[in-house]
Structures are given as structure tokens and as C-alpha cells.
Amino acid sequence: GNSVTQMEGPVTLSEEAFLTINCTYTATGYPSLFWYVQYPGEGLQLLLKATKADDKGSNKGFEATYRKETTSFHLEKGSVQVSDSAVYFCALSKVTGGGNKLTFGTGTQLKVEL
Amino acid sequence: GAVVSQHPSWVICKSGTSVKIECRSLDFQATTMFWYRQFPKQSLMLMATSNEGSKATYEQGVEKDKFLINHASLTLSTLTVTSAHPEDSSFYICSARDPLREVSNEQFFGPGTRLTVL
Numbered sequence: 001g002n003s004v005t006q007m008e009g010p011v012t013l014s015e016e017a018f019l020t021i022n023c024t025y026t027a028t029g030y031p032s033l034f035w036y037v038q039y040p041g042e043g044l045q046l047l048l049k050a051t052k053a054d055d056k057g058s059n060k061g062f063e064a065t066y067r068k069e070t071t072s073f074h075l076e077k078g079s080v081q082v083s084d085s086a087v088y089f090c091a092l093s094k095v096t097g098g099g100n101k102l103t104f105g106t107g108t109q110l111k112v113e114l
Numbered sequence: 115g116a117v118v119s120q121h122p123s124w125v126i127c128k129s130g131t132s133v134k135i136e137c138r139s140l141d142f143q144a145t146t147m148f149w150y151r152q153f154p155k156q157s158l159m160l161m162a163t164s165n166e167g168s169k170a171t172y173e174q175g176v177e178k179d180k181f182l183i184n185h186a187s188l189t190l191s192t193l194t195v196t197s198a199h200p201e202d203s204s205f206y207i208c209s210a211r212d213p214l215r216e217v218s219n220e221q222f223f224g225p226g227t228r229l230t231v232l
Contacts, residue, residue: 042225089158104157104158
């Protein structure tokens with residue numbers, strides 16, 4: 001079945017540091033890949049997405065490239081801010097016999113300190 | 115566009131009572147909505163897929179008689195937690211697909227409902 005593996009957190013960084021959150025997936029075919037962000041007490045917000053191999057999703061300084069050869073979709077940001085502190089979820093979506101479902105990773109908490 | 119709302123945002127109830135949570139797509143028609151449950155510091159667990167005008171499809175291990183889902187219109191799905199108990203306390207999140215954005219299979223999420231059962 002489909003699965004998503006994320007690096008465990010929490011990840012603690014100083015402001016302006018470089019961020020990488022690793023995400024790898026297992027799925028047949030070509031799923032769509034997503035990064036969602038969840039701020040404290042809130043629901044999930046789509047951060048970025050990629051629908052095919054070699055696509056790069058980007059938003060708010062965050063980037064992730066769909067790597068079919070390594071089945072990865074690592075999230076990166078060159079310079080994090082305190083306001084980026086949140087939980088980040090990697091997810092994939094693939095149409096199955098049961099319909100279109102999202103499979104989430106376990107989430108990685110990011111803490112950015114001054 | 116593609117905004118999903120939930121109501122209430124939080125609710126506290128007594129053990130044994132039932133609680134209804136609403137999920138609405140505000141600016142699109144959602145033929146399919148999803149209900150998730152999130153435990154503290156954990157990922158989202160899909161509970162069921164709600165299709166407009168038909169019965170919901172529940173994931174394995176989710177009690178359909180306890181978590182009643184109704185998707186009566188293209189913009190509204192409801193989740194009713196019946197005879198709630200403290201172990202049902204959780205963060206419940208709904209999402210919806212916009213059929214006009216099928217290519218990416220993207221889901222749009224509501225802000226969540228915090229349920230606390232005393």
C-alpha cells in the first residue's frame with residue numbers, strides 16, 4: 001500500500017538557518033505529492049504540491065522537488081523565520097479502488113528560535 | 115477560493131451525549147468530503163469518505179454507528195459523534211475535493227473542531 005515516511009522531530013533551528021525536512025514515499029505509479037503545514041490549534045493548510053516527476057513546488061520561500069528516482073519530496077527553505085514554527089506534513093494522493101485518498105506522514109514539528 | 119469551514123471550532127460535552135460537527139465548502143461544490151481524526155502530536159487518521167447523496171465509506175476500525183456521517187448537499191457534510199465518551203476527545207478535521215481541480219487530487223481542509231468529552 002501507499003505510505004509516507006518523514007523525519008522525526010522536533011527540529012529546532014535558529015532564525016535564518018537552512019531547513020530540510022526529509023520525506024520519502026512508497027506508491028505505485030505517479031502519485032501527487034504535497035506538503036501541508038499546521039499552525040498551533042489550526043487545521044492543515046496546503047503549503048506546496050507537485051503532480052509529476054521533476055516538478056518543483058514552491059511557496060513562501062519553501063521548495064520541494066518530486067524525485068521519482070529516489071521517491072522523495074524533501075522540503076527546504078533557505079532562511080527560516082520564527083513564524084515558520086509549525087508542524088509540517090508530507091502527503092501523497094493517489095486514486096485507488098476506494099477513491100481518492102490522502103496518505104500522510106507522521107508530521108515533523110519545526111521550532112524556530114531567535 | 116476553495117475555502118472549507120467547520121462549526122463549531124471547539125465543543126465540550128458530557129459523557130453519553132451526542133455532538134454534531136458541520137463541514138461546509140464555502141465557494142465550491144464538493145461531491146466528496148473526508149473526515150479525519152488527529153490525536154495529540156500525531157498524524158491525521160482518515161475516518162471516512164463522505165459522498166454527496168450516498169452512504170459514507172468508513173475506514174477499517176471506525177465504528178459507523180458511533181460516527182454518523184451525512185452528506186446531504188454539495189456544500190455540507192456532518193459528523194455526529196453519538197454517545198460520546200472521554201476517549202472520543204480529539205481534534206476532528208474535514209476536507210473536501212473540488213471536482214474542478216481534479217488534476218492534482220488536492221484536498222482543502224477545514225480549520226478543525228476540538229472535541230472534549232468530560
